[in-house]
Ligand SMILES: Nc1ncnc2c1ncn2[C@@H]1O[C@H](COP(=O)(O)OP(=O)(O)OP(=O)(O)O)[C@@H](O)[C@H]1O
């Protein structure tokens with residue numbers, strides 16, 4: 242990764258759907274290049290918080306900074322495409338009519354990168370996720386694990402400052418989940434990008450993250466620093 246990683250700072254973030262308060266004064270400092278896992282029971286607000294980081298929802302209270310840059314507050318919100326982020330969702334969210342290469346190239350197309358450079362970078366990204374031979378396939382002709390690798394290649398290709406993951410492995414079966422989790426951990430360490438990783442799975446969080454932030458009923462209930470020992474496979 243050529244670019245220097247960025248800190249993510251949340252101060253007093255609040256969000257409600259109508260009368261239903263989801264996030265309650267969330268304060269969180271994420272160091273540049275570190276990986277934070279967000280863990281907590283279903284419905285506690287993990288995806289809501291990730292959507293606020295991505296710009297898919299706007300905070301109603303508080304502020305969000307990427308480095309020194311104010312990204313969102315109740316008064317202003319930078320649109321997702323101007324946040325320099327990459328995202329991977331549970332359901333892959335690939336475009337079915339595009340080939341693997343076209344899916345992965347999309348963020349570069351948006352940034353007006355030349356066709357020649359796009360082609361080179363797509364091949365590099367696909368090789369990075371072990372899909373060098375799959376460029377011409379359609380997503381429907383891939384397994385779930387392969388589709389998620391495509392989504393991962395698409396998320397990293399533009400070298401975003403921040404990577405956001407919402408339960409990217411939870412649609413895969415156990416063995417695959419474990420091996421892809423270890424591969425992603427290696428890849429994230431190599432990239433050195435600041436990352437926020439939502440999961441239900443504590444073990445996954447311990448393999449991937451530097452710190453685990455536990456959410457409960459819309460608040461941070463605990464923060465755990467992951468030691469290398471707890472991150473080792475059993
Ligand atoms: N568009 C919406 N309108 C109203 N309520 C919503 C909406 N989206 C989410 N919620 C509610 O907000 C709460 C938090 O949802 P969120 O998706 O953030 O939870 P989560 O922690 O990601 O859960 P899970 O682990 O099941 O994915 C839930 O009670 C959910 O029902």
Ligand SMILES: [Mg+2]
Pocket residue numbers: 287288289
């Ligand atoms: Mg969720």
